[in-house]
Amino acid sequence: MENRKLIKIATAGSVDDGKSTLIGRLLYDTKSLTTDKLEAIEKTSKQRGFDYLDFSLATDGLVAEREQGITIDVAHIYFNTEKTNFIVADTPGHVEYTRNMVTGASTSQVAIILIDARKGVIEQTNRHFFISNLLRMGHVVVAINKMDLVDYDEDVFLKIREDFEALVEKSDFKSEQITFIPISALKGENIAKKSDLMPWYVGNTLLDHLEVLEPEDLQQSSLARFPVQYVVRPKTEAFHDFRGFAGKLYGGNLKVGDDVTILPSFTTSKIKSIQFFDQEYSEATPGSSITITLEDEVNISRGDMLVKSSEVPHSEKSISATICQVNNKPLRVGQKYTLQHGVNRVLAKVESISSKVHTDFSGEEASDQLGLNDIGKVNFRLSKPIHFDAYTVNKANGSFILIDEGSYDTVSVGFIEI
């Protein structure tokens, strides 16, 4: 695989903001729609009596959605340009679907928030930005769509930008990580081609912007965390005494010779080797799936964590977190769950719910439960300590999921606060 830059994008917009059309347009303009898919779109558009190509048909995958004409789940779409691979998590913007946007955003670096130029900043927009802020997206693109329906009027664009900036004031999101672009997905204005109809806009087209973008990455600027996923013990003649610890490295680099502490035992050792397949390396960067061996024989199992001895994380049996409920079953005080923090699992009990947070920045209220799509602040007591950082410092080591003990469904996602 050639090492192109990889940009992961989550899209958010209301049902009628033209989100699927935008994605279809991006695919079309990057020549990612193959002839057979394009033919299918032409055929269906014609059947439905449209005099234009309904690009939304490129992404609305499931039968139920096609029937209702709305996107109901997270779909992943791929396209690439010469220099960059893109993955788009297409998440529905319907009122009830906070869950889907949180899910899509959790694996993405960039959020595109779509606004209908005729409607401006609406309650939905608040929610989408609230989630972008909660998840600490590396970058937010505010795409003001349907400019063709407001005569490509600069004043409309400026008013929406002003309203959105008022929203940003209420958050702690860095305003330099937000970009506003006026577009028409239907007509292809400012998507891949610079719009002649909006000469007042001097910035990049959406596609150019996504290509040059360097999203802020919390993972690259924090401390090394190496949760052990799997212990490699070949027990073959050639590797008789080999004991390797396989996992993915988050947060910072690890080097051969580094003094490390193993949690939860707090035993210490030194990194003897860093391996990937049949190669040895002297240093690994965050995001690497590697295998580490240690100088000493230490008892380590799945779920343990290797860190530099000078950089140990917090270890607590009580934690506070912002929770987003992603399942119908409400979260209540006293309930027990399996808490999965990275690859480690412990039991967790809901001690108290501090508040339910309004996702439109209008504050919070007291509540004794969190229902599907609710976001709230919750305190937990754990069966064993976990070794964590604040989400805002290290996303991977500051997030967890809650698993229902009856159905085994993933019911909540948590962002740890300190």
Next chain:
Amino acid sequence: MSNLFIPNPKEVESIHILREVAAQFEKPVLLFSGGKDSITLVRLAQKAFYPSRIPFPLLHIDTGHNFPETIEFRDQLVAELGLELIVRNVQDSIDQGKVTEERGRYASRNTLQTTTLLDAIEEFKFDACIGGARRDEEKARAKERVFSVRDDFGQWDEKNQRPELFDMLNGQIEQGQNVRVFPISNWTELDVWEYIKTENIQIPSIYFAHKREVFFRDGMIWTANEHVFREEHEQVEEKMVRFRTVGDMTCTAAVLSEATSLEDVVNEIRASTISERGARIDDKRSEAAMEKRKKVGYF
């Protein structure tokens, strides 16, 4: 010793997933078709557990209508890497009267595989089946999870999928359920080909352009062979072709091609304007074809 390890983001993601499978399940299995995607999975699994051997067997559901080149390749790969291979035959399911052979112009054993697969899952009590499906292949696949829970009947409930947050994978299941795992979900066809080229992975010869007896129907190129139904008037011709997927012979169309090397193939894919599944006759049956098959337990 080389120095700084710079990861390929898609490769490390797949390796992370494979390690989670080995750690979270008791009896995982890798569904192996002999196609490029499952061959890529084998390479990724090799890397994930090195220097240990791959800690799960391969399962091949043989329709009996495979290209002989694929079977030959499969046996060679298994021998070379010292893997455990389990083969279950669609013919046996037919003989046991569990499924009925399709007839007519579009007769294929492709959908019959599902029964054989579900029986094998039950026979061996597999709790996780690793497959090479990718989300870019088809619209219904675009919404597939990495860990996709199936009920006792192998059914997929697309409206009730577990959300997957960050890279945390929840493999907890109830008795009787199993999980389909898709480690290369986020790869595109071009990614797979570029990887095969960079890694110099061996693949069956039918992926490269070769002379073959074929006939044309519905704008597609079909293999002329005893297993494939052909009308008298459908003329057999010899053409230079290759295959982009290697499913059952009855549902895999060839494309005209002169690409005889990996380099050529990668260039051809880059320039191509027809999607990979565009050459899958089974997907052409209806717009919702794949989704319907998935719901009843297809791969």
